[in-house]
Amino acid sequence: MARLSEKYNDSVLKIFELLKLLSNGEAQYFDVINIFADEVDGVKSNSHVILNKYLNTLKIFGLKIKKKKSTYYLLNTPFSIDLTENELRAVLLLKSASEILPEGKSKESFNKFIKELELRYSEKTKVLLQSISPDENFDLSCYFAKFKDRINDCEKYCQEKQKLEISYISGDEFQSIICSPKEVKYQNRKVCFSVYNQLSRQIFDIPIDAIKSIRQLPTISSAPEISMTVVFKLKEPLSKSYKLKEWEYAKGFDEQGNLTVINTNEDFDVLFARLLKYADKCVIVSPKFLKDRMVSIIDKTLENYQD
Amino acid sequence: MKEFLKNNKVTYNLMSFTGFKSLLVFSLLLESPKSYLEIKDYFEKNEFIKESISIDTLRVYLTSLRMAGCEIIRAKKTEGSKYRMVSHPFELSLNADQIKSITKVYKALSKNIKLEELILLDKFLYKLAGQLHNKDFKESIEAVSPLFGLDIDLLDELLKCASAKRQVTVEYNSPRSGVKPLEIIIDKLGFNNNKLYLYGTGLEYNQYTYLPVSRINRIIEIKLKNDAITPPENITIGFEVKTKQSEFKLGDDEKIVELKDNSIVAELITSNPFIAKQRVLSLGSACKVLYPEEFKNEIIETLKRMKEGYFLG
Numbered sequence: 001m002a003r004l005s006e007k008y009n010d011s012v013l014k015i016f017e018l019l020k021l022l023s024n025g026e027a028q029y030f031d032v033i034n035i036f037a038d039e040v041d042g043v044k045s046n047s048h049v050i051l052n053k054y055l056n057t058l059k060i061f062g063l064k065i066k067k068k069k070s071t072y073y074l075l076n077t078p079f080s081i082d083l084t085e086n087e088l089r090a091v092l093l094l095k096s097a098s099e100i101l102p103e104g105k106s107k108e109s110f111n112k113f114i115k116e117l118e119l120r121y122s123e124k125t126k127v128l129l130q131s132i133s134p135d136e137n138f139d140l141s142c143y144f145a146k147f148k149d150r151i152n153d154c155e156k157y158c159q160e161k162q163k164l165e166i167s168y169i170s171g172d173e174f175q176s177i178i179c180s181p182k183e184v185k186y187q188n189r190k191v192c193f194s195v196y197n198q199l200s201r202q203i204f205d206i207p208i209d210a211i212k213s214i215r216q217l218p219t220i221s222s223a224p225e226i227s228m229t230v231v232f233k234l235k236e237p238l239s240k241s242y243k244l245k246e247w248e249y250a251k252g253f254d255e256q257g258n259l260t261v262i263n264t265n266e267d268f269d270v271l272f273a274r275l276l277k278y279a280d281k282c283v284i285v286s287p288k289f290l291k292d293r294m295v296s297i298i299d300k301t302l303e304n305y306q307d
Numbered sequence: 308m309k310e311f312l313k314n315n316k317v318t319y320n321l322m323s324f325t326g327f328k329s330l331l332v333f334s335l336l337l338e339s340p341k342s343y344l345e346i347k348d349y350f351e352k353n354e355f356i357k358e359s360i361s362i363d364t365l366r367v368y369l370t371s372l373r374m375a376g377c378e379i380i381r382a383k384k385t386e387g388s389k390y391r392m393v394s395h396p397f398e399l400s401l402n403a404d405q406i407k408s409i410t411k412v413y414k415a416l417s418k419n420i421k422l423e424e425l426i427l428l429d430k431f432l433y434k435l436a437g438q439l440h441n442k443d444f445k446e447s448i449e450a451v452s453p454l455f456g457l458d459i460d461l462l463d464e465l466l467k468c469a470s471a472k473r474q475v476t477v478e479y480n481s482p483r484s485g486v487k488p489l490e491i492i493i494d495k496l497g498f499n500n501n502k503l504y505l506y507g508t509g510l511e512y513n514q515y516t517y518l519p520v521s522r523i524n525r526i527i528e529i530k531l532k533n534d535a536i537t538p539p540e541n542i543t544i545g546f547e548v549k550t551k552q553s554e555f556k557l558g559d560d561e562k563i564v565e566l567k568d569n570s571i572v573a574e575l576i577t578s579n580p581f582i583a584k585q586r587v588l589s590l591g592s593a594c595k596v597l598y599p600e601e602f603k604n605e606i607i608e609t610l611k612r613m614k615e616g617y618f619l620g
Contacts, residue, residue, distance in 0.1 A: 007366070007367045007370060011329070012368060012371035012372065015326035015330065016375035019330075020375075020376075052321075054322075060355070061331075079397045086430070087427070089424075094409070094412055097416045101408060106407065106408045109402065110408035110409060112405065113405045172551075246450070273590075273591065274500055276591055277588055280613045282616075291617065294617070298617075300591075305603070
């Protein structure tokens with residue numbers, strides 16, 4: 001570590017302390033004035049005069065500071081960031097999707113990040129931002145707004161972790177399950193509430209728009225959440241080209257070149273549709289009831305052709 | 308303190324001269340590494356300061372800046388003895404909660420936006436992670452990015468070729484036959500089961516095909532003009548699905564030909580029966596192939612082999 005000279009200047013420390021406080025985007029007068037409270041032998045009556053001198057220094061340096069009631073707002077910074085048009089579009093994209101976050105700590109911290117980022121935009125970036133017309137951005141808020149209340153409810157259930165009784169429509173049938181909430185998933189412009197059913201040890205991805213009612217139960221699941229593990233075998237050539245999903249791992253190749261895959265946490269309906277695509281290059285090994293279910297699907301499909 | 312000339316921008320004509328000079332040193336070092344002489348020269352020419360700065364005073368400023376949280380190092384004599392700002396307390400930083408929430412928004416977006424949008428989003432977030440020297444953030448995005456492990460520049464190139472339907476030769480790492488060149492007229496890029504594929508007409512068999520992008524090493528050649536080829540022979544497959552129209556997601560090459568009370572009759576047009584076979588099988592027992600007979604028989608035979616797989620061990 002570099003050796004520090006013993007000599008330093010208090011004014012430098014003060015101006016940077018002030019800048020640090022303001023660089024959060026906003027600062028309360030009480031906190032700001034406190035920096036200068038002991039400037040002159042503890043005589044606090046002069047503090048506001050000294051504060052003004054330091055604020056003037058920042059303004060002459062080129063910083064824009066606005067005071068509204070008892071709050072100071074820093075409108076630009078000396079440490080700016082230049083963004084390209086595509087990078088600005090990426091920020092707009094993130095902003096447009098922030099609606100999906102539930103109200104609370106998570107949303108606050110995300111918005112704080114966006115605010116801190118925007119505060120650092122260079123003048124050039126700000127001009128560029130003006131040139132991106134509003135209808136050109138990737139506004140997904142309308143889409144998310146459609147399900148906003150239900151999404152917020154589901155996010156809340158996930159945080160509270162209490163068991164739920166969910167009624168929903170699957171196909172033409174009315175279903176009801178007792179489950180523990182896991183997460184809200186977004187895929188292909190479809191929002192699903194992913195839940196875990198203790199009884200079947202299965203993950204269900206229930207489309208948000210299929211949910212008819214959710215009742216929160218007073219208990220939290222006490223049993224450990226062990227998802228059903230599905231083991232399947234892939235034959236050549238698929239076994240060589242198969243790319244494992246993030247919720248899967250391989251158990252190695254056997255002598256015939258078959259790859260054993262261990263899968264957890266995938267909705268069974270989604271998994272079945274996927275494995276069916278692999279045709280005769282895939283066989284479910286366990287659990288038995290899923291193996292039987294696959295055979296039953298194959299049988300039922302064959303029955304379609306028996307007329 | 309030093310009294311300044313009146314400035315219309317400020318209410319008072321007093322300011323902290325030392326504070327102002329330290330801000331100048333700070334911003335000069337933010338721009339680029341500077342030597343003492345460069346800083347001195349800047350001070351002498353500055354419209355407010357118009358005076359020199361001694362090396363001792365500069366050292367006091369640098370010490371104070373370090374105490375304020377800046378990391379400033381001085382390069383070796385052979386490198387010009389320049390002072391360099393390594394980090395400062397105003398850098399954008401991300402805490403664990405922010406990383407979590409950005410990742411969550413990214414994850415949701417990544418499954419709902421176009422590939423072009425996903426690429427620019429990935430580029431921006433990786434650049435940000437690099438600038439912030441935040442390994443956790445980078446790893447958090449990598450863990451959920453559908454593009455992780457793919458060459459983004461290659462993707463950009465392939466997308467351009469797709470929009471112009473260009474004929475290209477790619478170096479393809481085939482799981483069966485190893486690395487080899489493949490010629491394809493690119494149609495589109497798209498995700499299937501979270502895996503990115505390149506779709507187009509393969510010239511080897513003159514058939515519509517798809518290749519996992521992760522297996523494409525590079526583009527060997529982009530033809531200025533596509534070869535005049537005989538369009539691949541398409542087959543039209545008719546199939547009935549027991550479902551409601553609202554719940555049925557049509558593929559790009561599909562159209563509904565008849566709506567029944569509890570089912571839909573659709574047609575799929577393709578030059579690649581393998582793609583059609585995968586599509587039909589994924590619909591399970593809800594689907595029945597109606598025509599052509601040859602394809603229908605192929606599905607029946609496949610189903611029989613699938614069943615045998617469960618009883619022959």
